[in-house]
Amino acid sequence: MAKTPAKAADLAALRQRIRQLERCGGAGKAATTALPLLPQIDALWPEGGLPLGCLHEARSDGSLAGHAVLSAFAGSIGGRLGLVLWCARRSDAHGSHLYAPGLVQAGLPAARLLVVTAASDAALLAAMEEGLAHPFLGCVVGEIERLSLTASRRLQLAAEKSGVTAITLRPSPRAAEGGVAAASRWRITTHPSAPHAIPEAGKARWRLELLQARSGAVGDWIVEAPDAQGHLGFSARVDNGFAQARPEPRVFARRAG
Amino acid sequence: MDLRRRAQSRASSPAAPDKPFVTAATDGRARTVVAVNAAAAARGIVRGMALARARVIDPAVEVEPARPKAEARTLFRLTVQMLRYSPLVAPSPPDGLWIDATGAAHLFGGAAAMVDKIVRRLQGEGLTARAAMAVTPGAAWAWARYGSGGVLEDTAALNALPLAALRLPGETVQALRRLGLKRIADLKGLPRATIPQRFGPDVLLRLDQALGGAFEPIDPILPPRARRQRLAFAEPIATPEDLARTILRLTTDLCDDLDRAQDGARQFDLVFARIDGGIEPIRLRCAHPTRDAGHIAKLLTAKLENVDPGFGIEAATLTALKIAPLAPRQIDTNGGTVTESDFGALVDRLASRVGVRNVFRLAGVASELPERAAVAASPMRSPQNQWPAHWPRPARLLSPPEPVYVIALLPDYPPATFRWRDRSHSVRIADGPERMFGEWWRDAREVGEQRDYFRVETEKGERYWLFRTSRPGANAVWFMHGVFA
Structure with a gap:
């Protein structure tokens, strides 16, 4: 899409105005408003990337593998934003816990991670809100089972006020599909890796579905899991359930899902 | 009923225990003995005796000049050590110290065991010590110096002690002795009303203090580097709003003190004194030394629900403990820096919601086995990545x-x-x-x-x-x- 420079400037001014209206005039971190994920995904957002200072939600298929994928997804985003407050339940739905050496390889260094374990969802939400009140944090992540519309709205308001990004992960198979006041909702699941020349596991791949976004965009992609800097790699776009091969010989198109 | 028990212990200077040893000071023209060890006392050398006379009794006696300032410092240091036994301790110069053991003895296995522990601790320092526990400070003082030491259950045992055990000046004791009054029992036998007229007001006061007829407060030392603010109210207060206002005022004053000294504290003890004599304590521990009044007041107010004001609260005391220098410092979060006190404030608030143990960082440990390679660590220290990057690890x-x-x-x-x-x-x-x-x-x-x-x-x-x-x-x-x- 080609734009003349004047049009682009007008658009940027309009977007700034809309942001100010949306955030009641005062955002904590006005300097950066979006985090680029992948060019193919960023094109869908008016901000030019994942909008910051609001609530995002990600769910998976309820399996432990899905939980690991969600952890790495939130870790890769949080590690690029700064200090991450990670709120988890003391007893996890799958009997597993965060493993820092693995998060480092998804782009979240140990120095940027502060963990809080709560006994209940209520205490976890309170800890998240507390974290969202501190603008020096980059991101607040919560692994939560039950999230009501009211609670998600509170998180969204707290995130808007301080400019800290909030991510709720719903790894539990019991996590209810309720209405959530999030700027974007994702579904992320594992996907078989691309065939490799030598018989060993290649780069892990995920199926990344953008179910809902404030801008109205939706999408469905196959991506490569984040590297140690937290950057995703693009693999294919899924249309009507079929992955569209990108024009490179080593990737092969296959049925997704 | 509140039975006040006080332990009194006596300490003398370290020396070889079997050799007579005294310290001496110049008193006017003569040099007099200030302190004696057990061996010297056994030979009949007593405090206040002229040094020349002591040398006559035992020519081999070892003499050192008394150093009152250094001794007072040592006594204060010992008093501070005694804070482990009770929060109320005071030096009793020149050679003793008070411990208010009210409600503390059961923590050490009973009164006798507590006295025993204190004596053994002082012996471990190379001191000769005797300790006594009694219902009044005066009785404990007497029993430690003139009695057999240990726990005094009944003040009647004091009857046989000499009058010097009542902490009376030497000339008063001499005057009483001339009248044939040598023991405490002799004094108790006199009609009360006549004693102040004949011997001055001190004698009756000391007797009453020893036997429990008169109350004697001890002047407790503050733990070193502690700061305290106190508010007393003309009318008792009880509503949560009043208590919250009290907290805010105390923390503001205390933090002003800390600010002037460029210090911060990691522990805050708030004690409400109720009009019925009970106390309602709140203890707050912080992850990082702080002097942010709003922060401390918020955390203390959150704990108010555990406070039962009863019929009303007449005074409140806030003490800052574990004080450390607090200059603004920065910690590296590997992506922009945050001041340590900002980060500490976040950790404190999270800890007050989920408990101190549930706020942590994940730090690397050099270990072969994966389950030991990452452990929960203090949230205030920024961990380094110590894990091999070339071996894939699970999330x-x-x-x-x-x-x-x-x-x-x-x-x-x-x-x-x-x-x-x-x-x-x-x-x-x-x-x-x-x-x-x-x-x-x-x-x-x-x-x-x-x-x-x-x-x-x-x-x-x-x-x-x-x-x-x-x-x-x-x-x-x-x-x-x-x-x-």
């Missing part, structure tokens, strides 16, 4: 590892299919092994343990971390240890 770990039923084509091969948590997985790609050994220096059961880790990808693209463990002479067993993203 989530199962602890403990769970047994898996595995089918492999050959014993040494990676899994072809496995069954875990009631689901069958067929392996598409496998990578490994990565071999790890048990840490026999930590646990004898790990001698000879060996694990071969495989990274497997299933048909659905899920990636698991499985290991095969083998010990000498046993079959291989498979475990599931983690899941990759």
Whole structure:
């Protein structure tokens, strides 16, 4: 899409105005408003990337593998934003816990991670809100089972006020599909890796579905899991359930899902 | 009823215990003995005696000049040490100290055991000490110096002690002796009303203080580097709003003090004194030294619900403990810096919601086994990445590892299919092994343990971390240890 420079400037001014209206005039971190994920995904957002200072939600298929994928997804985003407050339940739905050496390889260094374990969802939400009140944090992540519309709205308001990004992960198979006041909702699941020349596991791949976004965009992609800097790699776009091969010989198109 | 028990112990200067040893000071023209050790006392040398006379009694007596300032410092240091036994301690110059053991003795296994512990502790410092516990400070003073020491259950035992045990000046004791009054029992036999007229007001006061007829407060020392603010109210207060206002005022004053000294504190003790004599304490511990009044007041107010004001609260005291210098410093979060006190404030607030143990960072430990390589660490210290970057590690770990039923084509091969948590997985790609050994220096059961880790990808693209463990002479067993993203 080609734009003349004047049009682009007008658009940027309009977007700034809309942001100010949306955030009641005062955002904590006005300097950066979006985090680029992948060019193919960023094109869908008016901000030019994942909008910051609001609530995002990600769910998976309820399996432990899905939980690991969600952890790495939130870790890769949080590690690029700064200090991450990670709120988890003391007893996890799958009997597993965060493993820092693995998060480092998804782009979240140990120095940027502060963990809080709560006994209940209520205490976890309170800890998240507390974290969202501190603008020096980059991101607040919560692994939560039950999230009501009211609670998600509170998180969204707290995130808007301080400019800290909030991510709720719903790894539990019991996590209810309720209405959530999030700027974007994702579904992320594992996907078989691309065939490799030598018989060993290649780069892990995920199926990344953008179910809902404030801008109205939706999408469905196959991506490569984040590297140690937290950057995703693009693999294919899924249309009507079929992955569209990108024009490179080593990737092969296959049925997704 | 509140039975006030006070322990009184006496300490003298260290020296070889079997040699007579005294310290002497110049008193006018003569040099007099100030303190004696047990061996000198056994030979009849007493305090206040002229040094020349002491030398006549035992020419071999060792003499050192008294150093009142250094001794006072030592006494204060000992008094501070006694804070471990009770919060109310005071020096009793020149050679004693008070410990208000009210309500503290049961923590040390009873009164006798507590006295015993104190004496042994002082002996460990190389001091000769005697301690006594009694219902009044005066009785404890007398029993430690003139009685047999230990726990005095009944003040009637004081009757046989000389009048000097009542802390009376030497000339008063002399005057009483001339009248034939030598023991406390003699004084008790006189009509009360006549005693102040004949001997001055001190004698009756000291007698009453020893026997419990008059109250005697001790002037407790503050723990070193503690700061305190107190508010007393003309009318008792009870509503939560009033208590919250009190907290805010106390913390503001206290933090002003700390601010002037460029200090911060890690512990705050707030004590409400009720009009019925009870106390309602709140203790607050912080992750990082702080002097942010709003922060401290918020955390203290959050604990108000545990306070029962009863019929009203007449005074409130806020003490700052564990004081450390607090200059603004920065901690590195590896992506912009945050001042340590900002970060400490966040940690405190989280800890007050979920508990101190549940706020932590994940720090690396040099260990062979993956489950020991990352541990929970203090939130205030920024951990470094110490893990090898070239070996893939899972994002989530199962602890403990769970047994898996595995089918492999050959014993040494990676899994072809496995069954875990009631689901069958067929392996598409496998990578490994990565071999790890048990840490026999930590646990004898790990001698000879060996694990071969495989990274497997299933048909659905899920990636698991499985290991095969083998010990000498046993079959291989498979475990599931983690899941990759």
